[in-house]
Amino acid sequence: MKIGSGEPKTKQGRASALLLAILVTVCLLLITGILAQTWKNRLIENTKHRAEHALLQVRKNLYLLLGSEQTFTAFFAQRLEEDLQNGTMFDLSHYDTYLQFLRETQSSFVLATIMRQSEILDFFPKTADALDPNAFVLIPEHLAAVQAMDMVVLDGPIRYQGASRYFVCRTRLDEGGASSILLNLYFDFDRLMQMITGDALSDDYQYFMVFSHADGQATYEWGDPAVLDSDAVTMDVSVSMLGGTMSIAPKQPWMGHSVPLLLYTILGAFVSCSIGFVIYHRHQRYLLLQERIHRDGLTNLLNRKGFEEVLRHALAEDFPFALALLDVDNFKQINDTYGHLIGDQALLSLVEQCNRSLAATDTLARYGGDEFIFLFRNCATQELCKALHQSISQAYFRSAGISFPMVVSMGVSFFPREGDTYEGLFNLADQRLYRAKQEGKGRLCTE
Numbered sequence: 001m002k003i004g005s006g007e008p009k010t011k012q013g014r015a016s017a018l019l020l021a022i023l024v025t026v027c028l029l030l031i032t033g034i035l036a037q038t039w040k041n042r043l044i045e046n047t048k049h050r051a052e053h054a055l056l057q058v059r060k061n062l063y064l065l066l067g068s069e070q071t072f073t074a075f076f077a078q079r080l081e082e083d084l085q086n087g088t089m090f091d092l093s094h095y096d097t098y099l100q101f102l103r104e105t106q107s108s109f110v111l112a113t114i115m116r117q118s119e120i121l122d123f124f125p126k127t128a129d130a131l132d133p134n135a136f137v138l139i140p141e142h143l144a145a146v147q148a149m150d151m152v153v154l155d156g157p158i159r160y161q162g163a164s165r166y167f168v169c170r171t172r173l174d175e176g177g178a179s180s181i182l183l184n185l186y187f188d189f190d191r192l193m194q195m196i197t198g199d200a201l202s203d204d205y206q207y208f209m210v211f212s213h214a215d216g217q218a219t220y221e222w223g224d225p226a227v228l229d230s231d232a233v234t235m236d237v238s239v240s241m242l243g244g245t246m247s248i249a250p251k252q253p254w255m256g257h258s259v260p261l262l263l264y265t266i267l268g269a270f271v272s273c274s275i276g277f278v279i280y281h282r283h284q285r286y287l288l289l290q291e292r293i294h295r296d297g298l299t300n301l302l303n304r305k306g307f308e309e310v311l312r313h314a315l316a317e318d319f320p321f322a323l324a325l326l327d328v329d330n331f332k333q334i335n336d337t338y339g340h341l342i343g344d345q346a347l348l349s350l351v352e353q354c355n356r357s358l359a360a361t362d363t364l365a366r367y368g369g370d371e372f373i374f375l376f377r378n379c380a381t382q383e384l385c386k387a388l389h390q391s392i393s394q395a396y397f398r399s400a401g402i403s404f405p406m407v408v409s410m411g412v413s414f415f416p417r418e419g420d421t422y423e424g425l426f427n428l429a430d431q432r433l434y435r436a437k438q439e440g441k442g443r444l445c446t447e
Helices: 007-085 092-105 139-148 189-198 225-229 259-293 304-317 331-338 340-357 382-392 422-438
Strands: 111-116 119-124 153-159 165-175 179-188 205-213 219-223 233-239 242-250 321-328 363-368 371-376 396-399 402-405 408-415
Touching: 007 092, 007 153, 007 165, 007 189, 007 205, 007 233, 007 242, 007 259, 092 119, 153 205, 153 219, 153 242, 179 189, 189 205, 189 219, 205 225, 219 225, 225 242, 304 363, 304 371, 304 422, 321 331, 321 340, 321 382, 321 422, 331 340, 340 363, 340 371, 340 382, 340 396, 371 382, 382 408, 408 422
Parallel strands: none
Antiparallel strands: 111 119, 111 179, 153 165, 165 179, 205 219, 205 242, 233 242, 321 371, 321 408, 363 371, 396 402
């Protein structure tokens, strides 16, 4: 396709408009995606905050419950110690009514035992089987811990003779400063967990909690271990010699179905694509208008303004070329004889013949009326220009029973041999065109 026809520019314009539209659309979609992801992260963060509040409530319940157990143990131990210091013979039956009341009201309270140097002195309730200290593998550690700490100590979790796991709450009793008596309170671990999670965690959550003794040998797990694979919110717990980790996650994904976010994403994608569509058509229309400024309305060739830009680029490239002016010698006669409509058809026929004779790198433009101007990039000699003129001169118009030859004259100038400016080359070619017409028309003048 010859330079000067409309199709290459049209394709380039469509490609540039499409590329611009795609770039803008992609940028808008990226912005929409980033904002949607930010919104999604905020929703997830808010959901995790609510989960953290629920987990804080669980930990608070645990601290309150274990704190009340420690308070009860310390209070009861103080009463026993006072009796011992007053010389009263130790006997839990003295507190049977009180212990029975505690057993009925304290859901975690199971039994109380008094021991001295791993020997059971008394226990409650009396109907329980005799306790075997050897079954409690951590008793030496419990005793050592209590001896070293003048406070209530919480241990666990411990499993006794295949029974459910339990906590042990212990404190030291001074027996006249000479010996120690240990008070044991056992309460069921499972029931304890139900108490601390029941009013804090809704059915929307799943959880997994791990508790262990200070030495890590005995471990208690509560809940579903799969929670750890759900980006769970985790919180550590440490009470006395008891340590643990609590993890919580919703049964559904952290961010459930968010209608506003979904609508925003759909609307953002639609708006982004719409803007890209509008930009494509607006830019294509702009390029078309720009193209029309440089195009001839009849032939769709470059006009004078468009050709001047092409020529300036050719001068900047500094490669040899020929500049030729062509004039239809008998065009006025054609218009007067057959009318302007036939005249226009004749010009289009001539343009078609010229395009067939031009190389792909050559440029053809309509300079005005019946005048055309050529830029022959591969024609820097008179012989080549003569061959081109002879080919163009063979144009013959035939249509609807009308036929006549298209007689053309041509004047040529050469760059850089005969000039290096647009004005100089054009004036020289114009002078030679005039000379060709004066010498008889239908001629070529190259010097």
